[in-house]
Amino acid sequence: MAPLTEQLKAPQPTPTPSRPAVRLTGLTRSFGARTVLDGVDLDIPAGQFVALLGHSGSGKSTLLRAVAGLDHDTAGSGELSTPERVSVVFQDSRLLPWRRVLDNVLLGTPKRDAEGRDAAGRGRAALAEVGLAGRENAWPGQLSGGEQQRAALARSLVREPELLLADEPFGALDALTRIRMHTLLRELWQRHHPSVLLVTHDVDEAAVLADRVLVLDHGRIAVDLTVDLPHPRSYRDPRLGEYRERLLAALGVRPDGEPAGGN
Amino acid sequence: MAEHVSTAVVTAPQPVHPASMPAPAPATTPVSVARGGPTGRPRTRRLAPGPRRPYARLLGPLLLLAVWAGASGAGLLDPRVLPAPWTVLHTGAHLWTGGTLRTDLATSLWRAAQGFAIGLAAGVVLALAAGLSRTGEALIDGTVQVNRAVPTLGLIPLFILWLGIGETFKVVIIAIVVYIPVYLNLHAALAGIDARYVELAEVLRLSRWQFVRQVVIPGALPGFFVGLRLAVTGSWLSLVVLEQINATNGLGYLMFQAQNYGQTDVIVLGLLIYGVFGFASDSAVRLLERRVLAWRRSLSS
Numbered sequence: 001m002a003p004l005t006e007q008l009k010a011p012q013p014t015p016t017p018s019r020p021a022v023r024l025t026g027l028t029r030s031f032g033a034r035t036v037l038d039g040v041d042l043d044i045p046a047g048q049f050v051a052l053l054g055h056s057g058s059g060k061s062t063l064l065r066a067v068a069g070l071d072h073d074t075a076g077s078g079e080l081s082t083p084e085r086v087s088v089v090f091q092d093s094r095l096l097p098w099r100r101v102l103d104n105v106l107l108g109t110p111k112r113d114a115e116g117r118d119a120a121g122r123g124r125a126a127l128a129e130v131g132l133a134g135r136e137n138a139w140p141g142q143l144s145g146g147e148q149q150r151a152a153l154a155r156s157l158v159r160e161p162e163l164l165l166a167d168e169p170f171g172a173l174d175a176l177t178r179i180r181m182h183t184l185l186r187e188l189w190q191r192h193h194p195s196v197l198l199v200t201h202d203v204d205e206a207a208v209l210a211d212r213v214l215v216l217d218h219g220r221i222a223v224d225l226t227v228d229l230p231h232p233r234s235y236r237d238p239r240l241g242e243y244r245e246r247l248l249a250a251l252g253v254r255p256d257g258e259p260a261g262g263n
Numbered sequence: 264m265a266e267h268v269s270t271a272v273v274t275a276p277q278p279v280h281p282a283s284m285p286a287p288a289p290a291t292t293p294v295s296v297a298r299g300g301p302t303g304r305p306r307t308r309r310l311a312p313g314p315r316r317p318y319a320r321l322l323g324p325l326l327l328l329a330v331w332a333g334a335s336g337a338g339l340l341d342p343r344v345l346p347a348p349w350t351v352l353h354t355g356a357h358l359w360t361g362g363t364l365r366t367d368l369a370t371s372l373w374r375a376a377q378g379f380a381i382g383l384a385a386g387v388v389l390a391l392a393a394g395l396s397r398t399g400e401a402l403i404d405g406t407v408q409v410n411r412a413v414p415t416l417g418l419i420p421l422f423i424l425w426l427g428i429g430e431t432f433k434v435v436i437i438a439i440v441v442y443i444p445v446y447l448n449l450h451a452a453l454a455g456i457d458a459r460y461v462e463l464a465e466v467l468r469l470s471r472w473q474f475v476r477q478v479v480i481p482g483a484l485p486g487f488f489v490g491l492r493l494a495v496t497g498s499w500l501s502l503v504v505l506e507q508i509n510a511t512n513g514l515g516y517l518m519f520q521a522q523n524y525g526q527t528d529v530i531v532l533g534l535l536i537y538g539v540f541g542f543a544s545d546s547a548v549r550l551l552e553r554r555v556l557a558w559r560r561s562l563s564s
């Protein structure tokens with residue numbers, strides 16, 4: 001296949017809504033002699049919530065960065081099309097410590113949008129949605145870790161993304177806060193309905209949140225599992241156990257917690 | 264100051280009666296005794312010094328002054344070596360009303376201010392040009408590094424030849440002394456911008472100008488202030504040297520003359536004035552820094 005590095009560099013807006021929100025064909029990416037992504041094909045329909053699992057070092061972040069348009073290197077090929085408005089939530093909140101919370105949320109947005117709506121008002125509304133009403137004028141350093149991550153979510157929301165990319169957004173949070181954030185993320189998704197690609201190492205998180213779970217292995221999508229359970233899901237739902245087992249097996253972990261022989 | 268220190272070490276090992284200890288900790292190991300303190304005090308040692316007190320930095324200089332005054336009053340100091348503070352003050356008042364102190368001071372301040380302003384502007388402009396564009400960096404950075412390696416005060420003879428012995432060369436030397444720390448620190452801060460913020464700016468589709476103005480420059484301000492404080496000190500230091508060897512007026516010249524006539528009190532007066540101005544300008548920069556970098560205090564408090 002001819003390298004199509006230009007497309008890798010700059011994701012093209014999807015021309016018609018009938019096409020999937022995200023289309024990836026033959027995505028290949030190497031670092032030196034190591035091929036991390038080896039011809040990944042992936043379609044994400046508009047409004048679908050997808051979780052991406054995989055071993056550490058399997059290339060999840062590499063895939064996400066390519067979709068986000070953050071991969072400027074030419075050592076890759078493949079076709080990639082994404083929507084116009086893409087938001088990314090990182091593992092760290094990445095709030096600028098020298099801007100107050102509301103100014104962080106509004107970073108880079110025009111004072112009035114195309115429809116003449118006031119940006120500050122929308123920023124406040126987004127902060128209220130993530131439960132941070134009243135903290136608009138705090139410095140990021142004055143927020144707890146979970147609050148910082150919620151502010152980062154608000155910063156994504158205010159851009160009204162068609163595609164939300166998140167790379168282990170709750171990885172640095174404690175278990176209790178993480179469960180709260182799951183509920184919040186799911187609520188936000190139900191309200192705004194972006195397509196979501198959530199990278200995580202947590203099988204439970206993937207099974208509880210996503211409509212569809214992918215497992216990345218050896219540079220390809222090895223498992224593509226639709227989780228057909230109604231929302232909101234409980235972590236104790238026995239039906240969830242079956243999905244969990246299948247995903248753990250795909251990741252090479254036996255139910256007793258020991259890694260299966262061979263990799 | 265003593266009180267200040269004691270708040271920081273309030274959790275130092277406290278003697279505890281062995282009977283109050285639950286069980287196995289033997290009283291011979293001071294560490295475990297301290298940990299088991301029954302007082303309910305926080306057990307961690309506070310690593311940051313306690314809260315800052317206003318004007319606390321004045322305490323050291325005032326103490327020094329008190330020791331000086333005490334030693335002079337007790338007759339421990341030979342007035343020819345170090346005159347008493349009141350003698351110096353008296354000389355100061357005398358020179359202020361009857362002598363040249365007023366004009367000397369004004370001349371010195373004007374030199375320092377001009378040199379400082381030019382050096383600051385040059386340092387900022389060069390650092391921005393080198394920090395924000397590859398072409399600028401290629402042209403400027405190496406040149407400044409070479410300039411930095413040459414002792415600026417060693418340039419004095421050359422600059423006198425070029426610019427004459429008037430005001431210009433003095434201002435230029437001060438400007439060079441000032442621009443180097445400003446440039447070095449600001450450039451390092453601009454170049455050291457966290458790659459994660461670059462990524463964020465790309466994701467948020469910031470324009471280049473938005474990125475520079477809202478991410479790069481605010482992020483570089485702490486580094487800039489480090490350079491600014493070095494520059495303030497540097498401007499005073501170079502002023503002393505310049506005025507003592509090549510001037511016909513100014514504070515340094517006053518001291519130089521006094522040296523010839525053995526007027527220790529005038530020399531000490533000059534040193535005191537330098538000290539006061541150095542301290543005052545450094546405090547002004549600190550104050551500005553605290554205002555501008557208000558977001559940093561939120562991390563420490």
Ligand SMILES: Nc1ncnc2c1ncn2[C@@H]1O[C@H](COP(=O)(O)OP(=O)(O)OP(=O)(O)O)[C@@H](O)[C@H]1O
Binds near residue numbers: 036054060063201
């Ligand atoms: N910039 C880079 N230069 C060289 N190698 C890289 C680079 N980025 C990633 N890699 C390599 O690519 C592989 C995949 O990395 P990636 O960060 O995508 O893994 P991951 O699945 O996100 O892992 P984790 O779950 O630990 O975050 C790793 O082996 C990593 O060493």
Ligand SMILES: [Mg+2]
Binds near residue numbers: 060061062167
């Ligand atoms: Mg990763």
